[in-house]
Amino acid sequence: MELTWQAIAFFIFSALTLGGGFAVVTQRNIFHAALFLMLSLFGTAGLFVLLIAPFLAAVQVLVYIGAIAILVLFAIMLTRRLMGLTISLNQQWPAAALAMLVLFGVLLLVLTPVGDDILGQNWSANLPTDGDTAPEVTYITVREIGVAFSTQNGFVLPFEIVSLLLTSALIGAIVVAREDEAI
């Protein structure tokens, strides 16, 4: 594989994503964990850019980092009393780690050409093995996505359902998070 700037960028973003994620699950301080989550999300946004999905990258930064992470930070601060806990992992973490390693191994076997030799069955045969074979793509504009969301042939129904879901989830969140005496 030729080491292009794209590949370098991929590795950097991948490292950000995975390193941030790892820090999220291992960091004792929950506040730090939340900050590392932002880092991981930012790396993901970079990957989106590499995959020529700028709208999604923007939404990733705006919605995830800007809204969800902030929401989580609020939650952390509301439960601040518990931030200084020393033990961040529970007793079953070695079993969980083992299980996840096994899962990762299985996924590697299934998804990568490496596994094909071991399994004797080419699960990833249909996948493009080389990035160069990927079809050329034109940028999909925000306008196209907006049209897709709002046209009858597109995704207007799922869009409405999702909006409904989001609304009801927010209402429910408000109800759940309210002080008790209101209920």
Add this chain to the structure above:
Amino acid sequence: MDINWLDANYLPWLIPVPPLFSFLLIILVLGRYKILSAVVATSSVFLSFLMAWPLFFKAALFTEDFGFRDGVYRVFGSHITWMDLGYQQFKMGVTVDPLTTTLLFMVPLAMLMIFIYSIGYMRAYPENDPHQIRFSRFFAYLSLFAGAMLTLVVADNLLLLFMGWEVMGLCSYLLIGFLFEKKSAYQAAVKAFMTTRIADVFFLVGIGYLFAETGSLSYRDILYNEAVLERLGNSDLTGFLGLSAAAIIGTLIVIGTIGKAAQFPLHVWLPDAMEGPTPVSAMIHAAAMVSAGVYLVIRFFPLLEAGGNPHHAEYTLPLIVMGVLGSVTALGGGFLGIAQNDIKRVLAYSTISQLGFMVAALGIGAYVAAAFHLITHAFFKALLFMCSGAVIHAMEHGEHHLHEMGHDDAIPHRVQPGEATPYGTDYIGPHGEAPNDLEWQPTVPAGIDLSFVAVPNDMRLMGGLFNRIPVTALTMLAGSLSLAGFPILSAGFWSKDEILADALLFITEPSAFEGHGAPWLHILVFFSLFFAAMMTAFYTTRMWIMTFAGTPRSEIAKYATLKHEHHHHEHEHDHHHDAHAVVPHDAHEHEAEEENRFSWERFKAWWSVYSNSALMQGPLVVLAFFAIFAGFVGMHPNFPILNILTGGNGASGGTNYFYNLVSDTLIHLPPKPPFATEGSIKIPLPLLSSLTAFFVGAGLGYMVYGVPIEAGEKDRSEAFFGSQLWTAMQNRLYIDTFYLRTFYVPFEWFARKISYQAIDKETIDEFLHTVADTMVSIGEALKMLNRVVIDGVGDGIPSLIASAGRYFRNIQSGSIQQYLLFSSGILLLIVVGFLLIV
């Protein structure tokens, strides 16, 4: 169902009911009310009396062809099906036939008199006496006794008869042992019960055999069914010793009578039965128990003679047994009666003797005579016993009086409580001293002396009582004459005369026996009864003279009275009175002293003095009437002169009412003994023999005892018999002792050493203990097995499940992460497995 209970066919059902009901009422409800109990009991018997007597008159006088006549069996009675025995029904019922009517005449009357007498007798005892303490119970027992006897009388089958029979046995046990504080009393009760029980076992076997042979126990089916009697009398029926079934059954029934009617050799209980209160003696020896025994053989006479004919000297085994044992009993009882000093024991032996008369008479087929003697004897013996009770009461009052006056030293050979008596060490005096020995003494005294006599009963201490208790003396004279067989004016004379006449058939009617073998049983019975009658007259004379004639032989007799006030009525009296105060109170004197006005206190005092006396002596008068006059109904039709009374012409043609009535009970009329011998010279041999027996016996008695013996004088008969024989006679010829030594002691030894010690304790108990120990060990082993294996399995499975649950429930920790881990782990396993397989 509409039943007219007053109909003669149904009325017999009701006759036993009032006394039985009275028994229940007194036992359950009235136990605390003495006088009420007595009144209820007496009224119940009076009710029975009111039913029985009209029934008797209706049957005996106003019913045409009553009884068995010309093949027609016309009696009153009804029956119900008592139980279904599958192939047949057992019928329980009542019947009134001619024989029953005679008892229906006698039994309720005698009982009523006894009940009335009992009230006075029992009340005359002081407050703390057992007689008073168990006053109600006495009348309850007496009621049960009466009910059982009446049941027995009206029964139409052997089973119902046996029920009454056994209940009477129980009642005799309870009543003889009524004063159970006295060792002699409860021993006598046990003795009576056990002795009669021996006989009853045989009797019951006989009943069973009879039922097995005939399939019925009804009189009508057996006794009035010639086919059945013939079959039973046929000696081919059984192979046992060549005897017929009738002979075996009859002998067993006779054994039952021997026990109940106190015939030798089972007579030993009867003299001891005097331990009960005197009304009980009257009940047992006159109205009920022994009468029932004799009634049984009279009732079953057709069966007893089945296969034979005593009038032709064809004696069956039961008849021989009866004839021989009856003769022995009559003789022996009379012989022993001579030597008794206890007034009640004299009467007891006279009872045994007279019952021997009846049984022996029945043995030679003197059916009517036996029944007749049963009735007359019941009257005069009840009278005599009640008189003796009055005498004893008078003596006890004399003793009581002496005690109160502080003259204890005047009471002769009074046995102190705790002093040894032949029966043990627990004599109770007339004042109801507490018993001091209720422990059972297992060993029999080595030299048992049965000549012991309680003080108030001792005729040697009496004498001159005629002046003290004249009514009793006169009525007892009537009874004694009747017992002795005083000619004409006594019931006993006629019945005894008829028995002797029947026994003399071998002379007066020899034609009947020709070609039939020797009438040896008739001869034996005649001579035995002749001499027994002689002895009866002798000891009766002795008894009456010793009791009533002459002068008092003791201080007790001097103060004997029936009009003695109770202790609590004289508590104000000083113990050291001068002589005139010792004289019993005479209420009339008080009346004379005070003004002649009525006062409740005076009436009560008078009543307390006279009521008991009246209650005791009134029945005596009634019974004395029957003891004197009841015999005329059985007068021989040819009795000279007197037969005018019964419709004769002075020489012949009179009527023997009793014979005419009772003989209809049988299919074949019993023979009428002729008045005189056959041939040209007609000698009235039966009459002569009974007259001879009376006059010789009574004359001898008067010769010996006519001049009353003095206090402390030896009995004049003792010189004649010799002191050794005299002592033996007073000890009942050592028969009781013999039984004690032969049966009681070995049995006791066997019971204690073999049955109890060796068999029960060492063998059976040991074996049982071994078995028990083994069982316990097995049980322990099983318990271990149970605990380890079965409990192990039983508990193990649940505990396994529980521990598994306890273990696996940790899975459900409530921790979502754990669930997730498990599910993802399992998913992974599936995926990995899938990968490995594919």
Add this chain to the structure above:
Amino acid sequence: MVPLWMYLVVSAALFCIGAFGVLARRNAIAILLSIELMLNAANINLVAFWRYMNPTVINGQVFAAFVFAVAAAEAAVGVALILSIYRNRQTVMVEDVNILKW
């Protein structure tokens, strides 16, 4: 251009890390963060497949957008639940919230 499987490996690794966090973290908020990681892994997958397999169709991006919306809703509800639990039990430790058991 890097091959597709590299993106897939990154996605898988991120998913496993997130899943590990879900399984092993004590803090409920941390679990919520881990879930976000897993959702992101899914999004990477979606977008990568869209880019390499069928870039002419808009569906891949639209799906990713839906995932954003669902993630937002999930986060909102999750934070609300955590706050509610915290208010009631004074804890956000999941092992303390285990009353749903035997």
